[in-house]
Amino acid sequence: MISCLLPLAFAWSSAHAEEPAPSPEPTLLSETLPNGLHVTVLSDPSLPVVATQMWVQVGSAHETDSEAGFAHLFEHLMFGKTTNNDKEAYSRHHTMNGGSENAYTAFDNTVYISTIGPAWHDQVLVFEADRMRNLVLDAENLENEKKIVTEELRLRTENDPVSRLLDPAFHAIFGDHPYGHLPAGTKEDLAAADLALVQKFYNGYYHPANMHLVIAGPVDGPATMARVQELFGPLGGERLVPPTIPDLASHDFPSRVLLQEDIPPIKVAALMYIGPTMRDPDYWAFKVMTEMLAGGELDAFREELVTERSKAIEAMTVAETLRSGSVLAFASINLPFRSERRAFKLLHQTRDTLTEEAGWMTQAKLDTAKRRLLRQSLERRYYAESQADALGQAYAWQGDETFAMGGASAAIDEVTLEQVQAAWLKYVVQAEPVEIFVKKGEPKAEEVQ
């Protein structure tokens, strides 16, 4: 059933009537096949390449304790041979036609990505449908990929001090929440992975009802949708529903965490606050609030702590959103003489100043933040991959891919200054932050009472 056929230039121009309408007009087509596969086709004749992304709603956060790192390991296995094609065929098709192919595993999703010229796109769909049905899973390939992924893990998390901090930091901060272990997993868990686990992922989690196929580029929407129905319609099996990830807001975080590593002689202090999920009615006000704080050249927190008060050599606001919640952190980088107690006191004082002398929270700043967010969404129109990425994420996290197009602009446009003030009060002023302190020393990560 076709659920949406929307000329998107209209969606943009109606949300921001003062902006000239982009042209030519892209159209969005979406449909859920009888087997549960959700399909979105953004047809934009102005794009030179086609992006195809398969969003699987399984990431590292869905792994059990003994499966850490397996979602990512399985992602590697998906580049193996099938009953129809050898191991090289999919990548070779991209390489010999100037395209690119890859995949990544995050906390909430595993995403397979392809970008290629329109002349070669149909074959990408053929390959994609083939590996979803006919992947050959054998012990030899599993053992080889285990070695490869272990090297990736060493590269990303063991051989650089800041990278080494990441895994213990996530454990210490998120504890037993599913975000408490990184997608890379551990060497021990990877070593223990077996073919039974492989089959659980392939047959259960990689069920079409757990997946979303996104296509963006100069394609004929209805014809592409028909081709997808033909190729992906026969997929099926017994679905395994991924476990629900608790919202971060319901998690019991530690009050203070101390991290040590072989970093340069500096001390980093941070206050971390938990924000709403993208499905929460407060989300857009929170999003605009973070943009007002730090979206431009001037970061309000840095300006107060570093420029005005000269109490740190650097400071920053960091905002991130995951499916189960948002995080807002204020961090300072200090010279070694700064004590932990003093560093946190300064962070709290700076936060209080931003509350009491809220020069960053004005109608003019709100309007600017909205305009900046609009510009970012307009820029995506140049890139098929950015469009596909936004569509995939909006559907995975908000259940509605039109948020990636005009929907988000409309939601942002409706945010008022009062709503931003309320978000600051609720998610920062009245909230208890996690205090994080990082300094040079023998490696350790611990909760401090």
Place this chain on the structure above:
Amino acid sequence: MSPMSLSFGLLFSLSGVASAQDTRIPAYEDQVPPPAAEALAPKPKAVPAIWTVSEGTEAVLVEDHRVPEVVLVVEIPVGTYSPWLNAQHGVEAWELQMYDADGALRARADALAADLSVYCEARTCTLELVALKRDLEASVALVQDVLKNTSYDKAELKRTDQGRQIGWEGSQTDPDWRLAQTTAQLLYTEGDPRLQSYVEPEKVLRDPKALAAARDAALRLPGRRVGFAGDLTRAEAEAIAATLLPAVNPVTPADLAPAYLPLRADRPASLIEPMDNLTQIYFALMRDGITLEDPNYPAFLVANHVLGGHFFSRLYVSLRHEGGETYGAYTRGGGGATASVYSLSTFTRVENKATTEAKLRAVLTTFHEGGVTEQERIEAIGYLQGSELFDQQSPSNLLSTTLTELTLGLPPGFFVEATKRASALSTEEINTFIKAHYDPAAFSMVTVEPEP
């Protein structure tokens, strides 16, 4: 954001992902964007217009009205390799000019919802502003005021100095950086500007008056360019370009150009760089790479792609797919404006050093002896031609390629032409180049590995 901020921003970033292919950006200096191709593109989306604004000033426009946004670029013809610019601390003069004492310039950029960046690369320093079309007039005024700013923020100069030192200390514990440093030190003679990124940074000059003077002098050098991309017309661009910059100073300093020194002739066959706290060994089988202007550059494009340019390249197949020695194996560098480090690179667990080193050497030996096959040549050309579409995605893509060609003194369309030339080569011609360039005797093996 400073490198220091970026490093620790990562700690608070929740978007950490693991991916199928190693997509880290090569760290070597002196690289230029990958070439584009033409054959399979039905029709270019836009053709860059280039004109002379006045004596010593050139303009480039890539007109594209899909999105109501404009990109404005000011580029001066000196960068971090210029002795003249370095002598007067011109790099920090350029990069910190948007930091005025009261933050007014950045506040204006924020009010316009504009992205404003100022940076220096090896041969150029650039100011780039991206804004909505409706803010074009105010954006142009902002650019002019940034380029006139004399009130450099002294506190920001001090913090930049501290940040440079902390960044330098941080780089000492990054094995990839250490590998790049070691290979560069093997290739270049001490004092060569191409070693600049690998020596401890100098103190930042904290004299606003001197910095403003250095920036003003640099801005008046002939050979500067103004670039435009996006939603504006030639008439609009011409009007802005005509009044944007102060007049060129026709008297130019003598030591503007980089003073490249001869490459080291005494390179050892192998070198180990020891480092603490490693669980892997990082390899670079390296030599000097050919330059863009080398007649063999088109042959290099094909050879390099086959050897280490994709997921089923010779290196990837041997070191990753057959035996799982590593996560990534690729070639880096080569095809620079000047001779640069070219390497076959990979990494592996410590106990697997001998196997990996043997395989890495064997790939090179086999490649040198047998060259590429006809099928590999065809696929490499397909890659070069097909990837041209990616260069057409946005007007800023095209502007960037055009400015690179102009900066390096290359004819317009050089990269497209290089692919055409590569497409015309026979397998035999490519293999003749491989026989000469990929002789294992010309390569040195550099490793970063744990202290014994």
